[in-house]
Amino acid sequence: MGSAAAEPAARPGRGAPAAAVLAGLAAAAxxxxxxxxxxxNRLLSPRPAGLPLTTPVLLSIAVFLLAGLGLALAACRARSLRLAELLAVAMMLALLASAGMAAEALLRDASASARAMPAAGFWMSVLLVCLAGGAAAAGRGAAPSLFWAASLLGGSALLLGGGLESLSLLKEAAARGPEIRAALAQHLALSGGAFLLALLVAGPAALLALRHPRAEAVLMGVANAVQVVPSIALFGLLMAPLGALVAFFPVLRTWGIGGIGPAPAVLGIAAYLLLPLASSFLAGLRLAPPALLEAAAGQGMTDRQILRAVRLPMGAGVMLGGLRLAAVQAVGLATLAALIGGGGLGALIFQGIGQLAADLILLGVLPVVALSLAADALLAGAQTALGARA
Structure with a gap:
């Protein structure tokens, strides 16, 4: 009986076999x-470079491979999945350190304009290690917060310590520091402004639709119709009326409103956010059982009191889910604002595409990904905390 009871605890958790396979692929990539x-230089096409056989590079590669082996072995036991997640962190940091030291060694005998950049194997290994860390966390029924927090902390330490400064991506970032900061601020303003505008429209509209079915039909019809229009086309459609509006009221130019620039981008993004916000708000407001609403009304509560005391607390989780989706969508759509002069991180991406400069493209892409993950994690944490309180 004792051995039979202990047997299930030794089995791998969900996702653990996948973590072992992913670790092996990441080590080989x-x-x-x-x-x-x-x-x-930064514009010419790169060519594959051999691995420098210096002592620091070989040591970091050895740590990378040993961490991968340990991850694969730890993932085979359910009790070791937390260790497997930590070994995924070690694997990630060793990979970053190997790339940084290898780039420094390669550039010693190269020209001053030469650039050492991560190859396909590096990026594939980074992806596979992330998936392995996530699979290990999923195997123990948890989110990969430990993996992400430790990886970000260790990666920041490597970055601040100068361990990655020889990589071309870091050199490009150092040369374009003010431009990147300005683009990031513009991107936050675009996505944040569109999100707030959509929130101001979707909230009252959902309350109106809750009481009037015809208003709901109009609201959801408009919100669904906007989703059919491609984003670039919608931005273009907004340029003409905004340009005409500024022609009649020139004072609007002093407020930054015009046919070209951030104004049509903010309005267009806000229109796209209307569907996830309005639908989640309506779903959340209707989550309260009719019997509970009747009981609250029978106690003399007004509609406003029922809204505050019953509908909003019960539907807050669903509403936060809509906010989460809309926030990530706003960050992504703001990238296209650069096509109509709205600025943001999309300007770096399209500039890099025009110059065939991979580093410049990544300097726009990576902050967009980081902002999306940060917004999703923040609202997911709030949603989880709200669910725990409930």
Whole structure:
């Protein structure tokens, strides 16, 4: 009986076998696809570069491989899945350190304009390690918060310590520091402004639709119709009326409103956010059982009191889910604002595409991904905390 009871505890948790396989693939990727590539300058195409056989590089590679082996072994036991997640962190940091030290060694004998950039094997390994860390966390029924927090902390330490400064991406970032900060501020303003505008419209509209079915039909019809229009087309459709409005009221130019620029982008993004916000608000407001609403009305509570004491507390989780989706969508759609002169991180991405500069593209893409993950994690945490309180 004792051995039979202990047997289930030794089985791998959900996702644990996948973590072992992913760790093996991540360990092989830099050797099969290359860790770094070397280019004469930032515009010319890079060529695969061999791994420098210096002592620091070899030690970091050894740590990377040993961490991968440990991850694969730890993922085979349910009790070791937290250790497997930590080993995924070690694997990630060793990979970053290997790339940084290998780039420094490659550039010692190269020209001053040469650039050492991560090759396909590096990026593939990063992706696979992230998936392995997530699979290990999923195997123990948890979110990969430990993996992400430790990886970000360790990666920041490497970055601040100068361990990655030889990589071309960091050199490009150092050369364009003010431009990146300005683009990031513009992106936050675009996505944040559109999110707030959509929230101001969706909230009252959902309350109106709750009481009037015809208003709901109009609201959801308009919100669904906007989703059919491609984002670039919607931005273009808004340019003409805004330009005409500014022609009649020139004072609007002093407020930054015009046919070209951030104004049509903010309005267009807000229109796209109307559907997830309005639908989640309505679903949340209707979550309270009719019997409970009748009981509250029977006690003499007004509609406003029922809204505050019953509907909002019970539907807050569903509403936060809509806010979460809309926030991530706003960050992503703000990237396209650069096509109509709205600025933001999309300007770096499209500039990099025009110059065939991969580093410049990544300097726009990576902050967008980070902002999306941060917004999602923040609202997911609030949703989880609200569910725990309930």
């Amino acid at each position: 830099p050797f099969l696809l290359g860790l770094l590539s070397l280019a004469p």
